[in-house]
Structures are given as structure tokens and as C-alpha cells.
Amino acid sequence: MAASTGCGDGGGGATVVNNKQMILRDYATGFVAESDLSVTTAAVELSVPAGSTAVLVKNLYLSCDPYMGIRMRKPSPSSLALIGAFTPGKPIDGHGVSKVIDSGSPSFKRGDLVYCVVPWEEYSLINPTTGLALKIDHTDIPLSYYTGILGMPGLTAYIGFYEICSPKKGEYVFISAASGAVGQLVGQFAKMMGCYVVGSAGSKEKVDLLKNRFGFDDAFNYKEEPDLDAALKRCFPEGIDIYFENVGGKILDAVLLSMRIHGRIAVCGNISQYHLEEWEGVRNLTTVIYKRIRMEGFATSDFMCRFSEFVEFMLPLIREGKVTYVEDIVEGLENGPAALVGLFHGRNLGKQVLMVACE
Amino acid sequence: MAASTGCGDGGGGATVVNNKQMILRDYATGFVAESDLSVTTAAVELSVPAGSTAVLVKNLYLSCDPYMGIRMRKPSPSSLALIGAFTPGKPIDGHGVSKVIDSGSPSFKRGDLVYCVVPWEEYSLINPTTGLALKIDHTDIPLSYYTGILGMPGLTAYIGFYEICSPKKGEYVFISAASGAVGQLVGQFAKMMGCYVVGSAGSKEKVDLLKNRFGFDDAFNYKEEPDLDAALKRCFPEGIDIYFENVGGKILDAVLLSMRIHGRIAVCGNISQYHLEEWEGVRNLTTVIYKRIRMEGFATSDFMCRFSEFVEFMLPLIREGKVTYVEDIVEGLENGPAALVGLFHGRNLGKQVLMVACE
Numbered sequence: 103m104a105a106s107t108g109c110g111d112g113g114g115g116a117t118v119v120n121n122k123q124m125i126l127r128d129y130a131t132g133f134v135a136e137s138d139l140s141v142t143t144a145a146v147e148l149s150v151p152a153g154s155t156a157v158l159v160k161n162l163y164l165s166c167d168p169y170m171g172i173r174m175r176k177p178s179p180s181s182l183a184l185i186g187a188f189t190p191g192k193p194i195d196g197h198g199v200s201k202v203i204d205s206g207s208p209s210f211k212r213g214d215l216v217y218c219v220v221p222w223e224e225y226s227l228i229n230p231t232t233g234l235a236l237k238i239d240h241t242d243i244p245l246s247y248y249t250g251i252l253g254m255p256g257l258t259a260y261i262g263f264y265e266i267c268s269p270k271k272g273e274y275v276f277i278s279a280a281s282g283a284v285g286q287l288v289g290q291f292a293k294m295m296g297c298y299v300v301g302s303a304g305s306k307e308k309v310d311l312l313k314n315r316f317g318f319d320d321a322f323n324y325k326e327e328p329d330l331d332a333a334l335k336r337c338f339p340e341g342i343d344i345y346f347e348n349v350g351g352k353i354l355d356a357v358l359l360s361m362r363i364h365g366r367i368a369v370c371g372n373i374s375q376y377h378l379e380e381w382e383g384v385r386n387l388t389t390v391i392y393k394r395i396r397m398e399g400f401a402t403s404d405f406m407c408r409f410s411e412f413v414e415f416m417l418p419l420i421r422e423g424k425v426t427y428v429e430d431i432v433e434g435l436e437n438g439p440a441a442l443v444g445l446f447h448g449r450n451l452g453k454q455v456l457m458v459a460c461e
Numbered sequence: 462m463a464a465s466t467g468c469g470d471g472g473g474g475a476t477v478v479n480n481k482q483m484i485l486r487d488y489a490t491g492f493v494a495e496s497d498l499s500v501t502t503a504a505v506e507l508s509v510p511a512g513s514t515a516v517l518v519k520n521l522y523l524s525c526d527p528y529m530g531i532r533m534r535k536p537s538p539s540s541l542a543l544i545g546a547f548t549p550g551k552p553i554d555g556h557g558v559s560k561v562i563d564s565g566s567p568s569f570k571r572g573d574l575v576y577c578v579v580p581w582e583e584y585s586l587i588n589p590t591t592g593l594a595l596k597i598d599h600t601d602i603p604l605s606y607y608t609g610i611l612g613m614p615g616l617t618a619y620i621g622f623y624e625i626c627s628p629k630k631g632e633y634v635f636i637s638a639a640s641g642a643v644g645q646l647v648g649q650f651a652k653m654m655g656c657y658v659v660g661s662a663g664s665k666e667k668v669d670l671l672k673n674r675f676g677f678d679d680a681f682n683y684k685e686e687p688d689l690d691a692a693l694k695r696c697f698p699e700g701i702d703i704y705f706e707n708v709g710g711k712i713l714d715a716v717l718l719s720m721r722i723h724g725r726i727a728v729c730g731n732i733s734q735y736h737l738e739e740w741e742g743v744r745n746l747t748t749v750i751y752k753r754i755r756m757e758g759f760a761t762s763d764f765m766c767r768f769s770e771f772v773e774f775m776l777p778l779i780r781e782g783k784v785t786y787v788e789d790i791v792e793g794l795e796n797g798p799a800a801l802v803g804l805f806h807g808r809n810l811g812k813q814v815l816m817v818a819c820e
Binding site for chain 2: 179181183350354371372376380382384386388389390391392393394396397398399400401404
């Protein structure tokens with residue numbers, strides 16, 4: 103916790119406190135490790151500099167997302183097409199929910215809650231005109247939800263399923279990493295549409311969640327399936343119309359053998375590949391012709407203009423209990439390395455969130 | 462040639478002639494060889510049986526197409542999603558241009574020219590209600606063109622480029638197997654749209670054709686490029702918006718590294734993979750997310766309803782000399798094995814056609 107939680111006095115001698123930060127030591131090589139990150143402190147003034155239009159926020163919840171693993175590695179021309187890498191020696195950053203402590207911006211006032219991109223630290227001075235900073239109007243919903251079901255992962259599921267998958271009632275839908283921040287929502291959307299839905303995940307606990315909490319028709323633990331092709335043929339004797347891809351590599355190779363004619367693959371993530379020095383080969387791509395498959399990568403950052411439409415869609419579903427959401431909340435910035443690296447290993451159960459401070 | 466070229470007399474004692482046929486001996490293993498095929502003869506009556514609605518045709522031109530290699534191998538669940546295998550011991554079949562010799566069908570009369578699916582033989586009795594059989598109305602065009610620029614390869618280029626690639630003026634287009642039956646047309650369509658077009662092919666002669674006959678902006682011989690990634694980066698310093706895929710495997714892997722954000726890959730063929738016992742792995746698929754690439758397999762058989770629209774589009778381009786087409790015509794059914802297997806090895810220069818008989 104910060105040495106002082108007092109707010110800036112808005113005048114001359116502003117309060118200065120210790121600001122805990124989570125730093126990327128250096129670009130990760132091999133699988134990202136907790137030791138690639140360190141928690142340090144820096145001093146921060148709890149007020150916006152006079153004349154600045156910046157906003158000083160206290161960070162409450164930070165979102166742990168698979169794509170952050172890409173950003174911890176040395177950038178390549180390909181990865182830069184999606185997003186820049188973190189800067190070694192500096193705090194990593196990501197989506198978060200924060201509370202305004204002081205504001206030089208006419209759009210925000212002290213006490214406002216915002217969904218924004220912030221460095222992983224306790225207090226951040228952000229520029230709301232250059233980075234994402236959306237005021238949170240609906241506070242009857244758990245604030246942490248804005249890092250998941252009502253945030254970027256929710257929008258990802260919404261765009262990925264309804265736009266990229268072109269789903270139809272009665273279709274067969276497979277989701278990998280299905281209990282994660284995005285997968286659990288895609289499965290529920292697909293059930294709402296009348297699809298047959300199967301998910302894969304990496305533990306018995308996750309599989310139970312898929313079947314008993316999210317209403318999937320079936321699920322399997324990929325770590326206990328010696329033959330992924332056989333597992334998919336068992337779950338989908340009629341084949342797969344839609345594959346919502348979060349994993350890549352071996353599971354994609356197996357899925358390609360079970361795809362139906364005119365099937366669609368929405369490529370949302372490739373978490374099995376992000377931490378490899380050399381990507382795995384996928385052998386069954388010729389089926390893309392044989393079965394006339396459409397495989398499409400998408401990035402939610404291209405769809406931010408749809409955010410308010412998405413929130414309007416999602417809010418009633420949450421309020422009426424038609425969609426459920428499981429979060430895995432870890433407390434304290436000092437536990438950030440374990441939470442984030444744990445996510446890359448699949449140790450989380452549901453959406454991984456880091457709670458930095460109570461409201 | 463047949464022992465007799467006399468037509469059936471429509472009455473009792475019909476003329477019987479030797480009918481040369483090209484037979485698949487057995488399913489090919491490893492790379493298809495000429496020895497997997499044999500030319501034999503069978504007797505054929507040169508008239509339609511009394512009461513039958515079939516049509517007896519004399520086959521003039523037969524189309525040699527890469528997908529026929531798939532059909533020469535033992536079928537798999539994946540390949541059957543596209544097309545059935547040939548039957549060992551029976552003639553192979555494919556698209557052809559034929560002349561009606563006798564007809565029990567009210568839709569066809571003696572002397573009509575038809576674009577149809579026929580067994581590889583000199584004379585065929587076809588059922589025009591169950592197989593493709595389109596009357597050829599425009600005979601000012603070389604008849605062989607109906608196996609290429611005005612046939613299935615032409616429709617493939619038309620649908621593949623205009624529908625699947627979603628092209629825009631000024632975009633960067635790469636085509637593999639670019640001098641083939643489909644590629645040479647895609648390149649010319651792309652130039653007509655104002656794209657920058659580069660093709661790859663497997664000989665100096667083909668590369669010359671691309672640059673000097675079809676108007677490609679650039680071209681390279683993939684066999685002389687030790688580093689395909691470097692070759693593509695040299696030809697496309699700005700990257701590739703559209704890849705028209707005829708080859709698969711290593712070239713796709715290299716292309717993925719040069720694709721631009723929101724690029725499109727129309728998967729038309731995978732000729733480098735059809736004759737392998739085990740398909741090659743493609744390692745760079747994670748770029749599909751990084752660059753938000755759409756990769757879409759398509760089969761022309763799904764678009765036959767667009768055939769007349771396509772012919773209306775294509776005819777004026779041919780008549781006005783706005784599109785050119787290079788064919789590689791081999792004469793005589795006995796040379797069919799060499800022509801077809803030569804195509805799989807890329808020995809053809811332009812669209813591979815087998816001429817069975819003069820008109």
C-alpha cells in the first residue's frame with residue numbers, strides 16, 4: 103500500500119507518496135517468468151501539475167490479459183502490427199478501473215470512476231485525450247467487471263462471436279481456453295443463440311465451470327486427452343461449424359480435421375504460441391480449401407467504436423442474470439507478477455484481475 | 462484415334478468403335494506418377510440407346526487441373542469434403558469440351574458443342590441432367606478456352622479475386638503459381654483494378670511470361686530464391702494486401718511474414734501439398750491475429766450459379782483483347798498421363814489442355 107492515501111490538496115505543497123510500480127526488467131526470453139517483473143516504488147505527487155489537462159487516478163483494478171505476454175517480449179515486425187512492446191525498466195501497462203483523485207481535464211472530476219489504460223502502479227497521471235479513458239456511469243455493477251465482461255474481453259467476445267463467427271442457430275461451436283475472460287462469454291452467447299457448445303480447458307475445475315456454471319453442452323480437459331483429434335470427434339460427431347480460437351498450435355491442427363464445410367474460425371488468441379521462441383507448425387491447413395473454411399484474425403482495438411453499443415447490449419444481460427461471469431481476483435500490486443505469469447500458465451480460474459486498492 | 466469416326470446411325474446396327482480411355486490403375490501413393498495411369502481401349506456404340514435421354518459426345522479438349530491430383534489418391538474425410546476420388550480401374554474424369562454425336566435429350570442435338578464433365582476417353586455417353594453440361598453458344602472463341610479462361614479456371618479466378626480477395630485499387634497483390642490456368646487471369650484482373658501485382662513461378666520462361674505477356678509488375682522464380690521471405694520483402698517493401706494462394710506450405714509461411722494489416726488470403730489451391738504423404742507445417746499462423754488477416758478457402762463448385770454472369774464478364778474482355786491467355790496444348794489421349802502428371806510437376810507453360818480430337 104502507498105505510504106499515504108491522502109488526496110492532493112490542489113494547491114502548493116502537494117502530498118507526495120510512495121507509488122508502488124510493476125516494472126518489466128528486460129524483454130523475456132523463453133517462457134515469461136515472474137522474475138522478468140519486479141515491484142519497485144517511486145514518489146508521486148497526488149495532484150495534477152498546475153495548468154495541465156491530465157488526470158491523476160488511483161488504480162483499483164488491473165486487467166491481466168494474454169496479449170500482455172506478447173508485449174513482454176522483444177518486438178518483431180509481426181507483433182508490432184498488433185501492439186508495441188513494453189519498455190524494459192518501466193512499468194507495464196494495461197486496461198484498468200481507476201478513481202479520479204485530481205483532474206485538470208474538464209471531462210473528469212474528482213471521484214469519477216474511469217475505465218482506462220494505465221501503467222501498473224498505484225497512482226497514475228494519465229492524459230485522457232491520448233489514451234482510452236471512459237467514464238463509468240453504471241456503478242450498480244461490480245467495478246471489476248469493467249476489466250472483463252464489461253471491458254475489452256467482453257467486447258472481444260461480442261465482436262468475435264457475433265461479427266467474425268457469423269453464427270446461426272443450431273450450429274456446432276467449439277471454444278478453446280473456454281473458461282477464460284473471453285471464452286466463458288462466447289460460450290454463453292452461443293448458447294443464447296441456440297448453438298451446441300463445447301469448450302476445452304486445462305483443469306477439472308475449469309471443465310466443471312464450463313458444464314455447470316456457464317451451461318456448455320460438453321467440455322474436456324485437453325491435458326488429459328492423449329489424442330485431441332479423437333476428443334473433438336467424440337464431442338462433435340457431426341463436426342464443428344465455428345471454432346473460437348484462443349490457443350493455436352496443436353489444438354488448431356486437430357480442429358481443422360473436424361471442421362465442417364463452410365466453417366468459420368475466429369482467431370482471437372494464440373496463447374500456446376506467444377511464449378515460444380519458435381512457433382509450432384500447423385499441418386492441416388490444406389483442409390481450409392477442402393472444407394472452404396474462413397479463418398479470420400481480429401483485434402478488439404479495431405472495434406473500439408462499438409464499445410457503447412456493446413455496453414448497451416451487455417448491461418441488461420448482467421442485470422437480469424442472463425449471463426454469468428467468473429473472476430479470479432488477486433489482491434495487491436506486489437502479487438501482480440504471480441497473477442500475470444499465472445495467467446500465461448493457465449493457473450487462473452476465470453477472468454484474472456489484480457485488485458490494487460479498494461474503492 | 463478411334464478405329465472409326467463414323468457417327469451412330471440412330472437405328473438398329475449402330476457403329477461400334479474402339480474407345481481409347483485413360484484409367485487410374487490404383488490410388489497413387491507418394492507423388493503421382495505416369496505409371497499410376499494407363500491408356501486402354503473399350504468398345505463403344507456410336508449411338509444413344511433407344512429410349513435413353515443420354516447424350517453421346519465426342520471429346521475434343523480435356524482440362525488438366527491440379528485438383529485432379531487429390532482425386533488420384535485414396536480419399537480422406539477431409540478431401541471428400543471437396544470432391545470424391547477417382548475409381549481405380551475406371552477412367553478418370555474432368556471438365557472438357559465435347560461435340561454431340563447423338564442425343565436422346567431434347568436439350569441437345571447432333572453437332573452441338575458442350576462444356577461438360579466427361580470421362581477421359583474419346584467418346585462418352587453422358588447424362589446431361591445429372592452432370593455439368595452447358596451448351597457452348599459462342600464459337601468465335603477458341604473452343605479450348607472453355608477448359609480455361611471461359612471454364613472452371615476462369616470462374617475460379619473471377620470468384621477468387623473479385624469475391625474472396627475484396628480487392629481495392631492500389632493494393633499489393635501476390636500470386637503463387639502465377640502463370641497457371643488461374644493465376645495468369647488473377648494477375649490481369651488485379652492489374653485492371655489498378656493493383657501492384659507480383660507473381661511467383663517455377664521457371665525463367667514462366668517468369669518472362671508473367672512480366673512480358675501478362676503485365677505483372679514483377680515476378681520471381683521461387684526455385685532460384687534461397688530465402689522466400691527475402692524475395693517477398695524485396696518485391697513488396699510495403700507488404701502484401703492480397704495473397705492469391707495456389708501453392709501452400711513454405712510459400713504461405715513466407716507470405717504470412719509480409720502480409721499487411723487487414724490483408725486477405727484467398728486459398729484457391731495447395732498444389733505443393735496434394736502429393737505429400739504428410740502435409741508440411743506452417744509456422745507463422747500467429748501473424749493471422751497480429752495482422753488481422755482473413756484467410757478463406759473457396760471451391761468454384763460452390764459458385765456454378767455465377768457461371769453465366771462470369772461468361773458475360775469475360776467474353777468482351779477476350780474479344781477486345783483486354784485479357785490474354787496462354788495454353789499448353791498436348792495432343793492425343795495417349796499423352797494424357799504425361800500431360801496430367803507434368804502439370805503436377807509444373808512442367809506446363811500456361812493452362813494445360815489435352816486435345817483428344819480436332820473438331
